[in-house]
Amino acid sequence: MATSRARPVGRRLLRFAESRKNLAGCAGGLAGLALTFTGAAGSYWPLVVAGLYGAGALIAPPERVAAPHFPDAAEQLDVLREDFVRLRQYLASIQLPPAASGRLTELDGLLDALVAHGEWHTDPDSFHTLARAVREDVPEAVETFVRARWWTRFTPGNEPPERQLEHQLTLIHEELTTLAAALQDAETQRQESLTHYLKDRRRN
Incomplete structure (x- = not known):
């Protein structure tokens, strides 16, 4: 001591x-x-x-106080990718109904593609949407289903909790699909702008 x-x-x-x-x-x-x-x-x-x-x-002049360090876009993306790996490990340990499992597989593929995208520094709002899906929406939906499923043995006849899970995963998938479409549109516009620039340069 x-x-x-x-x-x-x-x-x-x-x-x-x-x-x-x-x-x-x-x-x-x-x-x-x-x-x-x-x-x-x-x-x-x-x-x-x-x-x-x-x-x-x-x-003597006063001591300089170092400015606080805030993670930049690249650091935030690296942390999110680590969180996505942990999310996958968690989901792999949960046994889900076939329908929900299929929906989750589709969602996992979409999340994987979005997390691999490296241009999030230009769109912090979209990055926030992706991070919320990884860290909050998906794990909360699955965890809520697990807790609700435990109570079905005592309350037979109620709506199966897997239906709510399927609906929740569908909503998350739709939101991320819209996000992916917006990213695709941005890339298309960037590509078209480059084409116009090359044409204009050739004329000049």
Whole structure:
């Protein structure tokens, strides 16, 4: 316990030793020692050294506080791809009805294609939609189905929970299909713009 308490104290002392105020104070203190060696400080040299150290520490510029680091688009995409791998591992451990399993297979293929897409920095809103599907919509739909399925043994005759799951997966698939279509349209427009540019350049 004593060692763990000593470490933060040691780190604080090290940060102070490397700080601008301490370095400027040390420079002032060295100037005071120089005056002492030349005899200019006289018998009051300890006060001179301490005073110059304090003056140097006071006039030193404040420490620069590092700006917070926020993950860029590439880092966010890498994290999302890792989350998608974990989602797949989770889904592989759940036994689903054939219809829901088929719908989930289609959704998995679409998600795989979207996650592989690397131009999300130009469309943060669409990236948010994709991330929400991976981290919230799909796992929540499956987890809710698992919990509801457990209760069917006590409440026979109610609507089978797999129907709700199929409906939810269909809605998620439709939303992501719209997203994929928008991406395709953007790529088509980019391709057409390049064609027009090459034609115009040739005319000129």
